[in-house]
Amino acid sequence: MSNNYSCPECKSKMNIGSSLVFSAKSPDNKRGLLFLDTELGNYTKRTHPDYELQQGVEYKFYCPVCHIKLNKAENPNLVKVHMTDDTGKEFEINISNTIGEHCTYKIKEKSVEAFGPDADRYNKYLDLPSEYHKYL
Numbered sequence: 565m566s567n568n569y570s571c572p573e574c575k576s577k578m579n580i581g582s583s584l585v586f587s588a589k590s591p592d593n594k595r596g597l598l599f600l601d602t603e604l605g606n607y608t609k610r611t612h613p614d615y616e617l618q619q620g621v622e623y624k625f626y627c628p629v630c631h632i633k634l635n636k637a638e639n640p641n642l643v644k645v646h647m648t649d650d651t652g653k654e655f656e657i658n659i660s661n662t663i664g665e666h667c668t669y670k671i672k673e674k675s676v677e678a679f680g681p682d683a684d685r686y687n688k689y690l691d692l693p694s695e696y697h698k699y700l
C-alpha cells in the first residue's frame with residue numbers, strides 16, 4: 565500500500581505507516597487523535613483508550629498539522645483529504661464524518677468511485693453522472 569494522503573490546505577502528509585491521522589472533535593468538544601487505515605474501504609479506527617469514539621455521532625475532523633477543518637463547507641458530513649496513489653495519480657477522497665457510517669468516495673474530476681456498505685448515503689449530494697452509478 566503506498567497511497568499518500570495530504571491536507572488540502574497545508575499539503576502536509578497525513579499518513580504514517582498504515583494510518584491516516586486526523587485530529588477529531590465530538591459535538592461535546594471531546595478532542596483526540598483518530599487513526600484510520602490508509603486502505604480505501606478498510607474502516608478500522610484506532611484511538612488512544614482514553615479517547616472513546618461515540619457511535620452514530622457526527623465529528624469534526626481537522627488536519628493534525630495546520631488544524632484546518634476538513635469537513636466540507638458545502639456538506640459538513642463529508643471530510644475531504646487529498647490522495648496520491650502509487651502511480652502518482654491525484655484524487656480527492658471524501659469520507660463520512662459520522663462514526664460507524666462506512667463510506668468512502670474517490671473522486672477525480674467527474675469520476676467517482678465509491679466504497680463501503682453505506683456508499684449510497686451521499687449519492688445524491690455527489691450528483692454522480694449516470695455512467696458512474698455502476699460503482700455504487
Ligand SMILES: [Zn+2]
Pocket residue numbers: 571572573574575576627628629630631632
Ligand atoms: Zn493542514
